[in-house]
Amino acid sequence: MREDMIICRCEEVTYKDIYQTVEHHQCSSRETKLRTRAGMGYCGGRTCRTFVDQIVAEVYGEPSGDAIPLKYRPPVRPIPFKTMGGK
Amino acid sequence: MMKDCLIIGAGPAGLSAAISAAQNGVDVTVIDEFMKPGGRLLGQLHEEPDHVWWNGIEEAQKLFDEVLNQSIDLKLGTSVYHIEKANDNWLVHTNEGIYRGKTLLVAAGAAERSIPIPGWTLPGVMSIGAAQVMTNVHQVKPGHNGIVIGINVLSLAIARELQLAGVHLQGIVLPPEHLLTKGVSHPMDVFQSLLHLTHLAPSPLLKWGGLLAGKSAFIQRLSLQMYPKNGFKLWNISVQMKRVVTEIVGHEQVQGVKTADLTASGDIVPGSERTIPVDFVCIAGGLYPLVELVGVAGCPFKYIPSLGGHVPIHDERMKTPVDGLFVAGNITGIESAKVAKAQGHLAGLSISEALGKLTENAEIKRAIEHIEKTREKALIQFHPDIKKGRKHMETIAADFQKKEVSGQ
Ligand SMILES: Cc1cc2nc3c(=O)[nH]c(=O)nc-3n(C[C@H](O)[C@H](O)[C@H](O)COP(=O)(O)OP(=O)(O)OC[C@H]3O[C@@H](n4cnc5c(N)ncnc54)[C@H](O)[C@@H]3O)c2cc1C
Numbered sequence: 001m002r003e004d005m006i007i008c009r010c011e012e013v014t015y016k017d018i019y020q021t022v023e024h025h026q027c028s029s030r031e032t033k034l035r036t037r038a039g040m041g042y043c044g045g046r047t048c049r050t051f052v053d054q055i056v057a058e059v060y061g062e063p064s065g066d067a068i069p070l071k072y073r074p075p076v077r078p079i080p081f082k083t084m085g086g087k
Numbered sequence: 088m089m090k091d092c093l094i095i096g097a098g099p100a101g102l103s104a105a106i107s108a109a110q111n112g113v114d115v116t117v118i119d120e121f122m123k124p125g126g127r128l129l130g131q132l133h134e135e136p137d138h139v140w141w142n143g144i145e146e147a148q149k150l151f152d153e154v155l156n157q158s159i160d161l162k163l164g165t166s167v168y169h170i171e172k173a174n175d176n177w178l179v180h181t182n183e184g185i186y187r188g189k190t191l192l193v194a195a196g197a198a199e200r201s202i203p204i205p206g207w208t209l210p211g212v213m214s215i216g217a218a219q220v221m222t223n224v225h226q227v228k229p230g231h232n233g234i235v236i237g238i239n240v241l242s243l244a245i246a247r248e249l250q251l252a253g254v255h256l257q258g259i260v261l262p263p264e265h266l267l268t269k270g271v272s273h274p275m276d277v278f279q280s281l282l283h284l285t286h287l288a289p290s291p292l293l294k295w296g297g298l299l300a301g302k303s304a305f306i307q308r309l310s311l312q313m314y315p316k317n318g319f320k321l322w323n324i325s326v327q328m329k330r331v332v333t334e335i336v337g338h339e340q341v342q343g344v345k346t347a348d349l350t351a352s353g354d355i356v357p358g359s360e361r362t363i364p365v366d367f368v369c370i371a372g373g374l375y376p377l378v379e380l381v382g383v384a385g386c387p388f389k390y391i392p393s394l395g396g397h398v399p400i401h402d403e404r405m406k407t408p409v410d411g412l413f414v415a416g417n418i419t420g421i422e423s424a425k426v427a428k429a430q431g432h433l434a435g436l437s438i439s440e441a442l443g444k445l446t447e448n449a450e451i452k453r454a455i456e457h458i459e460k461t462r463e464k465a466l467i468q469f470h471p472d473i474k475k476g477r478k479h480m481e482t483i484a485a486d487f488q489k490k491e492v493s494g495q
Binding site: 044047058067068072074079083 | 389
């Protein structure tokens with residue numbers, strides 16, 4: 001397998017980045033996201049969240065539970081700063 | 088202005104809910120970010136076993152006509168980015184301002200799962216649903232000569248639509264085997280997953296597969312060994328369960344794919360590697376419920392793979408444990424458009440009941456039965472265990488209610 005394959009397209013995080021982070025830190029999806037930025041880009045993790053969860057499940061052994069591993073937070077769509085009250 | 092009910096999503100579920108609620112005198116606003124009403128219906132075109140064509144654009148038009156008939160307020164091109172509760176009412180934040188409602192139905196549908204493959208970020212690589220929207224909604228060909236990676240009911244149905252639109256396809260093949268393609272890249276897994284689809288079309292592949300359903304693992308293995316490497320033709324598209332794309336290649340855009348033949352046990356046949364020229368690639372990894380907004384609203388979830396993954400807990404009347412929050416359609420589990428429509432109809436009635444505008448229980452019972460009948464007859468079944476998944480959710484919701492009542 002090509003380890004330089006991109007997993008998070010928005011932030012251009014590779015398979016290797018994510019795999020090694022989880023392996024080295026033995027961490028959850030949330031911590032992996034904070035460490036690598038996978039799932040923090042423009043699409044809000046819509047494309048890569050399941051991949052990050054799968055890698056974490058495999059390497060760290062955090063199985064899919066009923067709670068959503070990478071919590072959804074507003075805004076769930078990209079919005080301009082002025083919508084949030086900016087100028 | 089305060090509405091009785093806000094509905095997010097103008098797909099078959101949201102529109103049907105708006106209609107049945109409005110018929111009971113509920114004052115509704117439907118919000119959708121797309122510029123046309125109909126949701127995923129707009130891309131659908133398939134032939135039912137009785138040779139009648141299911142034309143999603145026409146179905147969407149019928150619902151839209153009824154919406155106009157009932158003078159239902161419809162806001163298109165309006166994207167919801169946040170929902171919250173304030174003083175017992177719902178506040179729905181959109182790029183067009185804030186909407187307020189006493190009850191809220193989230194009918195946001197499903198999102199597509201992708202499959203990472205080396206080269207999948209090149210322009211010209213798209214999800215199978217994007218190819219469907221380009222072709223059937225915008226009437227633009229995604230390319231002239233493509234290949235589909237991922238063999239499942241959605242990719243078979245959409246490949247057919249591409250073919251009807253005159254787009255040439257090299258075939259439907261498997262993704263490479265790695266940690267993220269478990270269950271969708273091994274010939275045997277894919278072979279077995281297709282066995283429940285034999286009713287889809289009177290084709291050699293599926294008839295042949297149908298003969299094998301229920302046979303021993305040994306017989307299945309044997310038949311997979313005999314499965315021709317060029318695949319079987321389904322509506323003249325070759326479905327190649329023993330060919331893999333290992334990489335998508337191109338300079339600045341897709342120019343080709345590297346493929347190889349597989350043995351029945353999933354190993355690459357040495358010397359079979361070659362590069363096929365293509366100008367677009369579709370990736371089909373299946374669907375999952377688009378639950379982001381109910382997540383933000385604080386609704387609890389249950390992980391049920393046969394429904395597509397994490398689904399909001401809801402009872403058989405489409406009510407969630409969050410007061411005044413309802414769900415319907417693919418957000419509750421991946422099923423066909425007809426089921427989504429039936430669920431929407433029920434949700435509209437439940438909302439009317441919650442608002443005190445409907446007291447007749449018989450109508451709600453009939454709506455529940457109608458969903459079950461529709462499910463029974465559904466042509467497109469995304470998961471063979473859908474009914475078990477639905478039952479599971481019913482018991483979860485009932486347990487949840489008991490706990491609430493006893494104050495645990
Ligand atoms: C690519 C694809 C292809 C499919 N093909 C078929 C098929 O051929 N046959 C079949 O029976 N089923 C198919 N399905 C399943 C399909 O989801 C159902 O048929 C049906 O359309 C589900 O209806 P729904 O009302 O639940 O959701 P949808 O029809 O998906 O409608 C949901 C609507 O909600 C809107 N929305 C979502 N989030 C927001 C937001 N934040 N703000 C504003 N609006 C929002 C969307 O724009 C959309 O219009 C397909 C699904 C997908 C994703």
